[in-house]
Amino acid sequence: MSFWKHIFAKQDVAAATNADHQLVRTLHTRDLISLGIGAVIGTGIFILPGTVAATTAGPGISISFILAAVVCSLAAMCYAEFSSALPIAGSAYAYGNIVFGQIVGWIIGWALILEYMLAVAAVSTGFAGYFASLIGGFGLHIPKALSGSFNPAGGTYVNLVAVAVVLIIGLLLSRGMKNSMVVSRAMVLVKITIIIVFVGVGLFFIKPVNLHPFAPFGMKGILAGAATVFFAYLGFDAVSASAPEVVKPQRTLPRGIIGTLIVATILYVAVAVVLTGMVKYTRLDVANPVSYALEVIHQPQLAGVIAIGALAGMFTMMLTMIYSSSRLVYAIGRDGLLPKWFGHVKNGLPENSLWTVTIIIAVMGGLIPLDQLVNLVNIGTLIAFAFVSIGIVPLRRHKDVVNNGFKVPGYPVVPVLSFIFCLIFMSQLSLETWEMSGIWFAIGLVIYFAYGYRHATHVTSK
Numbered sequence: 001m002s003f004w005k006h007i008f009a010k011q012d013v014a015a016a017t018n019a020d021h022q023l024v025r026t027l028h029t030r031d032l033i034s035l036g037i038g039a040v041i042g043t044g045i046f047i048l049p050g051t052v053a054a055t056t057a058g059p060g061i062s063i064s065f066i067l068a069a070v071v072c073s074l075a076a077m078c079y080a081e082f083s084s085a086l087p088i089a090g091s092a093y094a095y096g097n098i099v100f101g102q103i104v105g106w107i108i109g110w111a112l113i114l115e116y117m118l119a120v121a122a123v124s125t126g127f128a129g130y131f132a133s134l135i136g137g138f139g140l141h142i143p144k145a146l147s148g149s150f151n152p153a154g155g156t157y158v159n160l161v162a163v164a165v166v167l168i169i170g171l172l173l174s175r176g177m178k179n180s181m182v183v184s185r186a187m188v189l190v191k192i193t194i195i196i197v198f199v200g201v202g203l204f205f206i207k208p209v210n211l212h213p214f215a216p217f218g219m220k221g222i223l224a225g226a227a228t229v230f231f232a233y234l235g236f237d238a239v240s241a242s243a244p245e246v247v248k249p250q251r252t253l254p255r256g257i258i259g260t261l262i263v264a265t266i267l268y269v270a271v272a273v274v275l276t277g278m279v280k281y282t283r284l285d286v287a288n289p290v291s292y293a294l295e296v297i298h299q300p301q302l303a304g305v306i307a308i309g310a311l312a313g314m315f316t317m318m319l320t321m322i323y324s325s326s327r328l329v330y331a332i333g334r335d336g337l338l339p340k341w342f343g344h345v346k347n348g349l350p351e352n353s354l355w356t357v358t359i360i361i362a363v364m365g366g367l368i369p370l371d372q373l374v375n376l377v378n379i380g381t382l383i384a385f386a387f388v389s390i391g392i393v394p395l396r397r398h399k400d401v402v403n404n405g406f407k408v409p410g411y412p413v414v415p416v417l418s419f420i421f422c423l424i425f426m427s428q429l430s431l432e433t434w435e436m437s438g439i440w441f442a443i444g445l446v447i448y449f450a451y452g453y454r455h456a457t458h459v460t461s462k
Contacts (some may be wrong), residue, residue: 011097016094023245035323047357074389121162144156
């Protein structure tokens with residue numbers, strides 16, 4: 001086989017479909033929506049509506065969230081069709097491997113590894129900050145040496161809480177998805193309940209005058225706000241990573257993906273409307289706009305409740321992303337692009353990939369300053385979105401793929417539009433982000449040609 005035929009060889013559909021038979025199918029629609037909401041609704045819901053309203057969109061931020069959801073729904077429908085047609089582990093990596101070829105699948109997978117691990121590591125440090133603030137209210141304090149990334153000059157050596165929460169989630173996931181979903185559903189319920197409490201209380205303090213002017217920055221501001229809050233919806237793609245562990249995946253996966261987006265949109269818009277109605281948008285450019293709004297209406301006792309909601313939101317986000325990244329690394333190892341050890345399944349779980357991912361994330365969150373790297377999360381997601389969107393075209397033409405489940409309406413316009421929007425959002429990312437991602441992908445290509453190129457399995461040159 002020639003070099004070009006080898007790197008663009010497409011994974012055999014039958015082999016890919018049968019490769020995950022050792023994983024146990026226990027997840028239903030409610031579990032997938034719980035996973036999706038766990039990933040999408042984090043601390044951002046308590047911050048973004050206020051700060052973006054103050055700086056970009058005004059009270060029109062609610063329209064920004066709706067527009068962002070519409071754009072995101074284009075990619076969501078493409079994911080739903082892929083997950084229905086190819087209910088296999090690996091999400092966008094596996095889809096790219098089948099419809100575009102091995103090298104493209106690897107690039108998508110490498111991008112997603114970066115996205116998932118950086119996102120969780122960054123959120124683990126945020127969780128540690130909220131946790132320290134919460135226990136500080138009870139007079140308890142974490143020693144400075146154990147409260148930050150490795151910086152001896154600044155007196156910090158490890159962020160103990162960040163490491164601990166990641167290891168706890170890894171331990172929980174190692175006990176099986178059935179047990180993990182009990183905790184995830186409980187946390188998601190706590191989070192949604194607290195959001196509903198805030199909205200319910202805030203409704204009584206809305207002043208119509210605060211909503212005028214509705215679009216102080218004009219339509220341009222609302223569109224800019226949509227581009228900014230688009231990233232608040234990222235995470236629903238993690239639902240498709242659960243495919244081999246889902247009961248009746250052709251029906252359940254599309255419901256989980258689309259249901260996640262609908263629930264997330266309702267919650268974001270509700271918080272945005274209430275928040276900008278409670279307090280004039282010009283006053284919301286603060287680090288904690290929701291807590292600030294509660295102080296303005298003389299309800300400071302609810303601020304502690306919001307902190308609990310934020311902790312629950314971050315915990316479920318980390319649980320979903322660690323779960324998804326472990327399944328991604330498992331799928332890449334299963335296909336031979338990484339050592340087969342990562343694709344080993346024990347007791348119905350890919351334990352090797354799970355603990356590898358967990359330990360790497362714990363080290364990153366506990367020791368490494370991540371401030372300059374978090375923007376790479378966005379580029380990793382958008383690359384996956386772009387390939388999945390345009391990938392619907394070769395998917396429909398693939399003679400070995402039979403899909404009797406969900407299909408994207410408005411084909412081929414919707415997939416092409418989704419692809420174009422992804423490119424537009426990618427063009428808005430900073431030069432620094434592109435430079436750092438270039439380094440990451442260069443490392444990935446070195447690994448691919450040094451190992452994956454020679455060890456990949458289950459491919460066909462057709």
